[in-house]
Amino acid sequence: MTNKAVVIEAPGGAEQLKLIDVDVGEPGPGEIRIRHVACGLNFIDVYHRSGAYPLPLPARLGMEGAGVVEAVGAGVTHLQPGDRAAYASQPPGAYCTARVMPAKCVLKLPDAISFETGAAMMLKGLTVQYLLRKTLPQGGLQPGDAVLFHAAAGGVGLIACQWARALGLKLIATAGSDEKCRLALDHGAVHAINYRTEDFAARVKDITGGRGVKVVYDSVGADTWEGSLNCLAPFGLLASFGAASGPVPPIAIGMLAAKGSVYITRPTLFTHIATQAATQAMGDDLFGMVASGQVQVRIDRRYALADVAQAHLDLEARQITGSAVLLP
Template sequence: MPTAIRIERTGGPEVLTPADVETPSPGPGQVLVDVAAAGVNYIDTYQRAGVYPMDLPYTPGLEGAGTVAAVGSGVTGLTLGDRVAWQGHPGGYAQRALVPAAVAVPVPDEVPAETAAAVMLQGITAHYLVNSTYPVAEGETILVHAAAGGVGLLLTQLAKAKGARVLGTVSTAEKETLARQAGADEVIRYTDRDFADAVRELTGGEGAAVVYDGVGASTYEASLRCLRRRGMLVLFGASSGPVPPIDPQLLNSGGSLFLTRPTAADHVATRDELTWRTGELFAAVAAGTLDVRIGARYPLADARTAHEDLQGRRTTGKVLLIP
């Protein structure tokens, strides 16, 4: 069995190479974590392909959960045996990962390790989208693309908890069922109809207050057409490819629209903000008000297959690697 996945050159899923690596020792400010589960995210594919440059070689995986196995000098508040989770630092595709103590957060006993790994990056994303990027208000109509995906399912639940009316887009009947189970009020199958026309019909011609779009190239133009006057398009991902430059005149002609491209790092810029967001997410999981759907689990050695299935849109919910 490999102890880690390594990337020595950029490319497709074939560059994910199982390898045996020595167990690292934590340096100052670091902890060594026995990884129980590592999250697989689209940003991993961007880094692997070289869209987001990384220093080579490296171990991918920006998210995981497990147990503290060793503590470096200068670390306070974490001890051997503590259950922790993290996001935003590479190295998760491994049996053991070095993690900066500053980004490791405690996991309550009520939250399983796999769930903690599954909710970190996508949960933080969903949390900042509805609370900070565009704070959703009760009674507003919003549109969530890929509503049966990892972020989409969490985003739908968090928005419903704030009293929003949630419209979601999906591609299949199975995904429509998942989106409705998460609380989506209306689900649009974009394979069957133009989703912008559908949004206009469902809102009496007014449009949505905000569109949360993690799809990108194939959806952004129609997403702009979904918005009400002074609505906001939030581009937070690009699973279909990057969005090309946009003429600001489109925002003018569309009704004084707003466009933003947020990222998670800027929304957990301080330790207090990180613990606020993860604390609320873990509390909701423990209370049973936030369901984290783990759609697929792969052995560590099958990281390539996990990436192929994720990019082939053959997954729903969260994808995990289990060392």
């Protein structure tokens, strides 16, 4: 069987993505070999391709996928050949038909969840899990608390809207069009702000009676950074977990005092899933939310693996709402 993988030989635009034949060997200790049914598409893949997050070259791309375990290496006990499985994992390399990879972040996929849903939800869903469950302001979050979530019509955002609703939180969404705002509202946001036509910080203060929100979850970066700080209540938390519009500029630490003794953090998923036990616990939480129907994973587009360049162009142009998958 001929196996295919997407590689880049130099950083740059979508034209750098090449589909090549590859050999897939046997798993070593702590590894598995998985044959993909679907592969996830995420904005971090664009950062890897462009060189914003540099990788050793030549590099394979892709951080999540789902399929069937074909073989396991020595020491792997939580997976067996034939298991349905899904993952969000380093190192990159999910854009392929099959791969050998570390086993610690690969989880059994419940029968109630399809391969496409598994591939579309692992990185995004685990991100929402660590944000809403672990990346919390002073005193945590209680039902009725208001939070602000940027890019709420994307794959991460739509999961966050639903998960926040299940937790009783009042999620205020931002998005770049009226259509995307409606989508966020349909998925559980209590307010939605078109940041292209409105001052979102002013709207947030209006919605909250001038106080602001306990926490802002911001994956946009440069374009929203200052406004996000202005949305915080005293002692609030700004969680910057991405930079879709460009990196956040340096800040003067005194600004945090001026804004009301606020906090800033830059969390990453891979810090949270550093061990198999942590990954399993977070995955169980995610699987439970999806299997219960409280979180439904919207797959907006499906692309053949050979069409990965178009998928990246659509992702960068913000043409994809919800999630998208590549099909080997």
